[in-house]
Amino acid sequence: xxxxxDVALAAGVSTATVSRVLSGSGPVRKELREKVLExxxxxxYRPNLAARRLRSSRTQTIGLIxxxxxxxxxxxxxxxxxxxxYQQGMRVMLCNSDEDPKKEALYxxxxxxxxxxxxxxxxxxxxxxxxxxxxxPFPVVMIDRPVAAGTADAVILDNQAATRTLVDHLVSQxxxxxxxxxxxxxxxxxxxxxxxNEALKQNGLTGTSQLVTANVAAGQLEISHLLESPDRPEAxxxxxxLFLLGALQAIRAAGLSIPNDVALVGFDDDxxxxxxxxxxxxxxxxxxxxxxxAMELLLQRRESPERPVRVVELAGTLIKRGSSRxxxxx
Amino acid sequence: xxxxxDVALAAGVSTATVSRVLSGSGPVRKELREKVLExxxxxxYRPNLAARRLRSSRTQTIGLIxxxxxxxxxxxxxxxxxxxxYQQGMRVMLCNSDEDPKKEALYxxxxxxxxxxxxxxxxxxxxxxxxxxxxxPFPVVMIDRPVAAGTADAVILDNQAATRTLVDHLVSQxxxxxxxxxxxxxxxxxxxxxxxNEALKQNGLTGTSQLVTANVAAGQLEISHLLESPDRPEAxxxxxxLFLLGALQAIRAAGLSIPNDVALVGFDDDxxxxxxxxxxxxxxxxxxxxxxxAMELLLQRRESPERPVRVVELAGTLIKRGSSRxxxxx
DNA sequence: CTGAAAGCGCTTACAG
DNA sequence: CTGAAAGCGCTTACAG
Numbered sequence: 001x002x003x004x005x006d007v008a009l010a011a012g013v014s015t016a017t018v019s020r021v022l023s024g025s026g027p028v029r030k031e032l033r034e035k036v037l038e039x040x041x042x043x044x045y046r047p048n049l050a051a052r053r054l055r056s057s058r059t060q061t062i063g064l065i066x067x068x069x070x071x072x073x074x075x076x077x078x079x080x081x082x083x084x085x086y087q088q089g090m091r092v093m094l095c096n097s098d099e100d101p102k103k104e105a106l107y108x109x110x111x112x113x114x115x116x117x118x119x120x121x122x123x124x125x126x127x128x129x130x131x132x133x134x135x136x137p138f139p140v141v142m143i144d145r146p147v148a149a150g151t152a153d154a155v156i157l158d159n160q161a162a163t164r165t166l167v168d169h170l171v172s173q174x175x176x177x178x179x180x181x182x183x184x185x186x187x188x189x190x191x192x193x194x195x196x197n198e199a200l201k202q203n204g205l206t207g208t209s210q211l212v213t214a215n216v217a218a219g220q221l222e223i224s225h226l227l228e229s230p231d232r233p234e235a236x237x238x239x240x241x242l243f244l245l246g247a248l249q250a251i252r253a254a255g256l257s258i259p260n261d262v263a264l265v266g267f268d269d270d271x272x273x274x275x276x277x278x279x280x281x282x283x284x285x286x287x288x289x290x291x292x293x294a295m296e297l298l299l300q301r302r303e304s305p306e307r308p309v310r311v312v313e314l315a316g317t318l319i320k321r322g323s324s325r326x327x328x329x330x
Numbered sequence: 331x332x333x334x335x336d337v338a339l340a341a342g343v344s345t346a347t348v349s350r351v352l353s354g355s356g357p358v359r360k361e362l363r364e365k366v367l368e369x370x371x372x373x374x375y376r377p378n379l380a381a382r383r384l385r386s387s388r389t390q391t392i393g394l395i396x397x398x399x400x401x402x403x404x405x406x407x408x409x410x411x412x413x414x415x416y417q418q419g420m421r422v423m424l425c426n427s428d429e430d431p432k433k434e435a436l437y438x439x440x441x442x443x444x445x446x447x448x449x450x451x452x453x454x455x456x457x458x459x460x461x462x463x464x465x466x467p468f469p470v471v472m473i474d475r476p477v478a479a480g481t482a483d484a485v486i487l488d489n490q491a492a493t494r495t496l497v498d499h500l501v502s503q504x505x506x507x508x509x510x511x512x513x514x515x516x517x518x519x520x521x522x523x524x525x526x527n528e529a530l531k532q533n534g535l536t537g538t539s540q541l542v543t544a545n546v547a548a549g550q551l552e553i554s555h556l557l558e559s560p561d562r563p564e565a566x567x568x569x570x571x572l573f574l575l576g577a578l579q580a581i582r583a584a585g586l587s588i589p590n591d592v593a594l595v596g597f598d599d600d601x602x603x604x605x606x607x608x609x610x611x612x613x614x615x616x617x618x619x620x621x622x623x624a625m626e627l628l629l630q631r632r633e634s635p636e637r638p639v640r641v642v643e644l645a646g647t648l649i650k651r652g653s654s655r656x657x658x659x660x
Numbered sequence: 661c662t663g664a665a666a667g668c669g670c671t672t673a674c675a676g
Numbered sequence: 677c678t679g680a681a682a683g684c685g686c687t688t689a690c691a692g
Contacts, residue, residue, distance in 0.1 A: 003685060014663040019687055026688090027661055046443050050389070051685035054380040055668050069412075070405050079400055082426060091444070094424055096412060113376050114421070248605065272602025275578065333669060344679045349671055356672090357677055381669035384684050662692085671684085676677105 002045045011039040022047060053115070061091040062298065063111040063119040067099045072241065072270050073287055074122070077143065080291025081120060088299070090117075099124050099185050099214075112137065118298040120291075123147075125187050139301040141294045145187040147311070153297040155290055155312040159188055162283045162316035163195030163237070164202075166265050169281070169318060170235045171203050174327035175263055178207040179226055179233035181243050183214035192239045192267070207233070212243070219246030220253075227254045227262065235263035235324070241270050244280060264323045267316075278322025286314050332375045341369040352377060383445070391421040392628065393441040393449040397429045402571065402600050403617055404452070407473065410621025411450060418629070420447075429454050429515050429544075442467065448628040450621075453477075455517050469631040471624045475517040477641070483627040485620055485642040489518055492613045492646040493525030493567070494532075496595050499611070499648060500565045501533050504657035505593055508537040509556055509563035511573050513544035522569045522597070537563070542573070549576030550583075557584045557592065565593035565654070571600050574610060594653045597646075608652025616644050 008015040013032055020026040021036040028036075039045075053059050064081050066074040078094060085092045093114060095107040104127050111119050115137075122144045123131060133140040133152035142154035170178055180196045183189030193209050200207045212222045219242060226233060227250060238247050244266040251258060258264050258278055269284035293312055301307070338345040343362055350356040351366040358366075369375075383389050394411050396404040408424055415422045423444060425437040434457050441449050445467075452474045453461060463470040463482035472484035500508055510526045513519030523539050530537045542552045549572060556563060557580060568577050574596040581588060588594050588608055599614035623642055631637070 004687095005685080015686080016663060016665095016688080017661090020662090023687080029661060032662085048384070048445075048685050049443055050380055050384040050387075050445065051668090052687075053668095054378070054384050054670080055685080055687045057380075057668075059380070068409070069399070070402075070409055072400075075400050075405050078424075079398070079426060082399075082424065086425070091423055093421055094408075094412065095416070096409060113379055115378075115380065245601070245605075270602075271575070272600075272605050275575075275602050275606045277607045334671095335669080345670080346672080346679060346681095347677090350678090353671080359677060362678085378669050381684090382671075384686080385669080385671045387684075664691090666687105666689090668687085669684105671682105673682090674680095676679090 001048075002043045004045070004047065007036070007039050007043060007045050010043060011036050057115065059091075059115050059117055060089060061093060061114060061116045062295075063093045063095065063107070063114070063116045063121075065095045065097055065104065065107050065111075065119065065121045065123075067122060067124075068096050069094060073144070073268055073285065076287035077291035077294070080288040081295055084292055084295040097124075101127055108136070118302060120294045120298060124185055125190070128187050139298060139305070141297045141301070143290060143294050150309055153301055153310050153312075155293045155297060155314065157188075157283075157285050157290075157316050158313040159191035160195030160198065162267070163192045163239075164199040165316070165318050166237055166281075166283060167196060167199035167203065169320065170237070170263060170265060170324060171205070173263070173324050175235040175324070176205060177231065177234045178205065178237060179235070180207065180209040180237045180239070181219060181222055181226075181247075182209060182211050182239040183243070184211035185214055189214065189239050196237060214240055214242055216242045216246040216249075219243035220250045221246075223247045223250040224254065227251065227256060233262065234327070235259075235265070238264070238266040240266070241268040241273075244268070244270075244273065244282075248276065248280075258323050259325050259327070263325075263327075269317075269319055273319075274321065278325065281321045281324040282319050283316035284319050285316050290314060331378075332373045334375070334377065337366070337369050337373060337375050340373065341366050387445065389421075389445050389447055390419060391423060391444060391446045392625075393423045393425065393437070393444070393446045393451075395425045395427055395434065395437050395441075395449065395451045395453075397452060397454075398426050399424060403474070403598055403615065406617035407621035407624070410618040411625055414622055414625040427454075431457055438466070448632060450624045450628060454515055455520070458517050469628060469635070471627045471631070473620055473624050480639055480641075483631055483640050483642075485623045485627060485644065487518075487613075487615050487620075487646050488643040489521035490525030490528065492597070493522045493569075494529040495646070495648050496567055496611075496613060497526060497529035497533065499650070500567070500593060500595060500654055501535070503593070503654050505565040505654070506535060507561065507564045508535065508567060509565075510537065510539040510567045510569070511549060511552055511556075511577075512539060512541050512569040513573070514541035515544055519544065519569050526567060544570055544572055546572045546576040546579075549573035550580045551576075553577045553580040554584065557581065557586060563592065564657075565589075565595070568594070568596040570596070571598040574598070574600075574603065574612075578606065578610075588653050589655050589657070593655075593657075599649055604649075604651065608655065611651045611654040612649050613646035614649050615646050620644060 004015045008018050082092050097103040119140045128145050129148045140152045147154045182193040265281040267283050273280040334345045338348045412422050427433040449470045458475050459478045470482045477484045512523040595611040597613050603610040
């Protein structure tokens with residue numbers, strides 16, 4: 001492989017000049033610049049990135065830590081972040097933390113080792129609570145989960161508002177006895193639960209709300225209990241896509257019909273929510289936009305480290321479908 | 331940050347010894363090894379990866395090029411590859427080529443620049459045809475798509491067999507007039523089409539099969555035409571998840587019912603296929619296993635570059651659901 | 661505007 | 677088994 005020294009020799013300039021031309025830093029006379037560019041093209045020279053990174057200590061790499069890329073929410077975000085990154089000549093290092101604080105810590109350490117120029121991070125509740133972005137040598141942008149100490153930029157859904165929207169919608173459709181199931185491990189679940197309780201109060205209703213480990217089986221079990229109880233809720237509101245699946249299975253297993261026996265609403269406009277019968281009413285999150293915004297915050301933070309911390313709240317969109325059809329007599 | 335020189339000084343050894351201890355290469359007396367390890371721990375020393383990569387020209391990074399990580403098939407593969415990689419102390423660089431040969435070439439070049447130690451690649455048909463793995467300085471393992479010149483290891487589904495399984499199943503359920511829709515851009519689509527035509531012949535049937543650009547809208551359009559034709563097929567076989575969605579929408583739009591008016595079978599056990607009513611009969615691909623196998627092939631290839639090229643064919647699993655229920659009279 | 665030269669932090673022959 | 681030293685391929689003050 002040709003090295004910068006070979007290019008310099010062939011172009012009759014110093015390596016410093018080749019470097020300046022290639023990086024666009026420092027002034028270079030037009031003729032020299034052209035000569036260098038020609039030579040680079042003729043020789044098919046490609047700079048050694050490891051050398052460049054060692055010398056400049058800039059890696060053009062960002063880290064993306066999510067719980068699981070197989071969650072469609074994170075899949076979309078990951079795609080958005082990657083699109084933006086490659087567009088900027090940057091690389092993305094994707095890590096799956098599986099909601100495990102140990103893995104989160106491990107990957108954060110990895111990011112330090114990799115000397116990344118920034119991290120986009122979706123933390124568990126515990127980590128979000130004690131997280132101090134200032135201890136890291138790179139900027140951190142939080143996604144999806146509220147951040148505690150206010151030391152990091154963040155882009156999140158307005159979870160409380162979104163949940164209120166769902167409750168108000170249910171109420172307007174005639175539902176009164178509403179139960180909510182929320183993920184216990186995430187700040188998102190907590191925020192949605194708060195919005196839920198508040199919305200119930202504002203509507204003069206009393207409902208039940210519970211925190212449950214966020215997986216399909218746990219949701220299914222909990223919802224089965226609810227459906228068997230004597231004062232079965234008229235409507236269920238669940239805080240994530242996994243619960244939506246669990247709820248669907250529980251309701252079908254109980255031989256109940258949606259929405260006549262029980263209405264069902266939730267979060268995340270995953271492809272399948274429109275394909276089941278009836279379609280499920282959900283809050284669609286602007287996932288791609290969340291990823292893009294996170295990247296923008298990160299890039300801006302690199303430009304202006306001293307700028308005050310920003311939390312961007314994006315609005316969700318209510319998608320009305322059959323699962324919350326208006327209650328008709330009989 | 332502490333450098334290896336500081337550790338060496340503090341431990342009273344040379345940097346060479348520290349390096350040997352840390353990399354596990356070369357012999358080091360037990361006492362020295364322990365002293366170094368202690369010092370490293372005490373100082374919290376972390377090696378500079380850029381320097382290590384420059385000097386050793388080993389990056390511990392592999393590239394993964396798929397068409398779109400949002401396709402659940404690739405989402406699962408990406409997760410498997412990442413799990414395996416981090417387990418091995420390696421990194422993954424994920425690229426989305428969007429079935430665009432230009433992006434494929436771009437990312438392959440990027441991989442050279444990054445000096446990755448291997449690439450896992452799901453190429454478009456055209457690229458697969460002209461691809462010569464020997465021109466790259468790293469091993470390449472193909473996934474999902476058949477490879478042409480036989481210069482690269484590959485792990486693929488046995489597409490022909492899987493398609494024959496689907497056809498045989500339809501036939502056993504009583505369906506005779508069967509139409510197939512296959513993706514035109516991928517080798518996968520072609521292989522499945524071959525299996526389809528062969529299976530029809532073996533069953534003494536004549537059906538139609540068409541190649542269509544692999545997206546929901548195109549599939550939907552094509553299937554709408556089929557459904558409107560005077561000799562409407564009794565069953566549809568489609569070659570990917572996008573077509574499955576398009577087919578479902580087309581069938582519903584035509585006011586037809588599955589499977590009484592038309593049966594529907596396809597590929598990929600995406601979550602939603604079991605949730606629609608009726609559930610869709612599909613060939614489930616061992617996606618996670620495909621990713622894991624690809625990584626294994628890559629690691630083994632690094633060990634033994636001269637070993638003959640291997641193509642691993644994994645079997646799909648027929649998941650029978652309501653969409654191909656047995657045809658009953660009336 | 662340009663070049664000579666130092667040096668980023670490691671690894672790895674080489675010599676002993 | 678260990679160390680002194682070269683050098684991986686760049687970038688970047690520094691001097692002119």
